[in-house]
Amino acid sequence: MHLSTQFWKLVNTVPVVLLLSSPVLADYKWPSPQIDALERLLYEGTEFSGFPIATLATNCVERAADSPSPIAAEWLRLAYHDMATFNITAGTGGIDSSIYFELDRDENVGAGMVNSMNDFFNTPNKYISRSDVIGMGAAWGVAGCGGPVIPYRGGRVDATTAGRPGVPQPQEDLATHTQDFALQGFTPTEMISLVACGHTIGGVRKSDFPTVVTEGEPGVDTDPNGVLIINMFDTTQHYDPNVVTEYLNNSTQNPLIVTDDVSRRSDLRIFSSDGNVTMNSIADPASFANTCQSLLTRMIHTVPTGVQLTDAVQLNPFKIRVAQITVINGQVVLRVMVRLPQPQSGPNPFQITKNVTIFWCDRYGVNANCAGNHTNSASAQIVTFIGIQSPIADALDTHFSTFEFRAPLTNASASSFWFEVTDSTVPGTVVQNNGGGGYVIEQDTLIYSPDLSTTSQVGDTVNYNIVAGVLGNIEPTSAQLNIFDRQPINNTFPISLPLFSTANFTQDTTIASVGGYVFYSTTITINSQGATVDFDFVVNGKDLKLDFIAPVEILVNHI
Missing domain, CATH: 2.60.40.2440 (Carbohydrate binding type-21 domain)
Known part of the structure; x- marks a missing residue:
């Protein structure tokens, strides 16, 4: 009305x-479920459960005392490696979460990949794909380390199989690197800048590249204090041009420039490939920030042909x-x-x-x-x-x-x-x-009552008793709950496909009528805290729906 x-x-x-x-x-009107969900996660950074997932990147925080690389660097690397499957000629690949099916490849070595996937386990939902979260994680990571704000668009579509190999590897020559980046849609100049933009935070783990990082005892990946041996790309863990300036003034510690294994000095080959023209052009903070903002915006919005992204959120x-x-x-x-x-x-x-x-x-x-x-x-x-x-x-x-x-x-x-x-x-x-x-308010015949809904737990399984109300003494001819869950079962990789399931409501005579509403309930279990449910009732010949309800919010009382 x-x-x-x-x-x-x-x-x-x-x-x-x-x-x-x-x-x-100007163009926004409530409700807009996809935009509403994207905006809330992008700026509030909190999952349905109340867990503040985005704050893992705040202040470029390290993952743990024994793992000194920032979480933000792992999220940025995950996004690039997912994007690297893009084929500009065929219009395939890009950020589509195919990386979840590609962890067995040498090009995707590293605990940081699985760490990041575990970070995002409960984050996707019906309106925010797993690949949306990968792109958002990169934007959070750059901002969390003091870098530029990357404009963000949603609407990515998750792949169901692996993409083509395409991540450049340290032992490859310059011609191969140039060809790889060209297939991803980047010129040789953009290749230089994008590598610098990706290597301003983080570093190289000895456990991942033992011929690049050779400190410590052979075969031992930690120092005497039990801290992982990681050689950082520059002397700061901040999104700044130090990776550029330290290279130009010959003080760099970047392991992909100074490693004793000359065949794996990939950053040196790339950075010097045009006589340092590009590196000199992005050495000042403003140029570096502007260049990285532009290139990373393109990177996280590289998607297969036919995928329609939203406007910037x-x-x-x-x-x-x-x-x-x-x-x-x-x-x-x-x-x-x-x-x-x-x-x-x-x-x-x-x-x-x-x-x-x-x-x-x-x-x-x-x-x-x-x-x-x-x-x-x-x-x-x-x-x-x-x-x-x-x-x-x-x-x-x-x-x-x-x-x-x-x-x-x-x-x-x-x-x-x-x-x-x-x-x-x-x-x-x-x-x-x-x-x-x-x-x-489109209708008031069908309502949802979180206050009347309950949870119970048996072992590790949480049961959610979902309660709906129907106005008037009219029995629905259909009363169905549709469940949507993007999450892998048992946190395994490669991931399972999204789970679609249904449950039927029945009248719950244990709940007294309130204000003319008669109540119906159903009990479900879900795999993850990112699962959502939709109500689909037919009452007096009318199809009534309630969309995008998160059962976990009953448990945590967080909306």
Whole structure:
């Protein structure tokens, strides 16, 4: 149900002062499930379970005390090795997660590959592919080490088999390297820059390349303190041009330049291939950052022909994180959570100065759709500062606060909602109305109740009892739960294909009716915390759906 044009003309007469410097998302309308999911993960960096996956790259942190290479370097390497299967002539390969089927190749040697895959085990979901996460991990890693923000687009499609071999190896000659990069779509000049952009963080493990890194006892991969022997590419673990400047001033420690095994001095052959013209051109920080931003943007968006990527995912300055009619504590409520960004810098970075009020229209009765300009309103019951965000949000000087509403509903229910936002530091009021049409609630006949849903555990298996409500005493002719899980079973590689399964709801007479809703439940198990479910009911001849529900959020109470 949509509001009248006259009503929105009235609402839009409220004086407006722009509170945020974030770009307006001119083409965005809520809901947009894929964009909503991508934006939340890209900037908040948190999985459904509440685990802040992106923070593993924050501050270029090392994986462990005995493994001094940054996690970010492993994520960046994973992305390049996945992309390296691209064939520009055939339009095949690219970042498509085929790397998960290619770990048996010498070109993909290294514990960092499996480490990264394990990092991302629970991150993909219905709207974010495994290959989307690989590209996002590279962007997080670069930003987490102080590098440029890489514009990010989603929509990659996961491969189901291995791609062609294509990763350059240290022992190969310059002609082979040049040919490999050309097939990936890069010129000789771009090859030089891209290698430098990839080798400004991280290093080479002795366990992976024992003829390149020869320190310590033969066959022993750790030093006397038990720390893995890794020769770093330069003297800083920061995304900077030191890998370039140290090469140019002959102080480099880059093992692929100075190794005693001359046949494996691949960086030396590549960097010097044009007489150092390119290396000199990217030696200053601004040139290095701009060049790497451009090349890495191309790299993470190299996909097979026919794959349609989204536009660049921008930070949403007013994000609807949750919007549902549901049952909480025995009462039908309109539950909405919105997220607002605020600067990390400034005199009071942790002070929430904004106030958000929700307004909504009745769905039924004489005031349906705000007839006669009748509206309902409520203030946020729960205001929370989110203290964790992705390295990309950090680079944009942004962290977040959320405002949650749990507005009791009468039999009139709700058809749409909108907001007014004020800021104690800025005069005026901002109306947030989804570009003018309000945030529309398409139906209230079928609802999901996380509050009534439960979990139980037997050994390592968690069972999720999912509860749906149907309005009125009308038995559904079909009540199905569709389960989608991208994750490998038992964390094995090569990976299994995505799991599609179904379960049927039955009426749950142990739950008393609330507000005219009769409840149905089903119990499922899932392989991973990234699994999602969709409700698919037929009630009174109407096909009703609820999309993209994460069962794990019942367990962790994190939405």
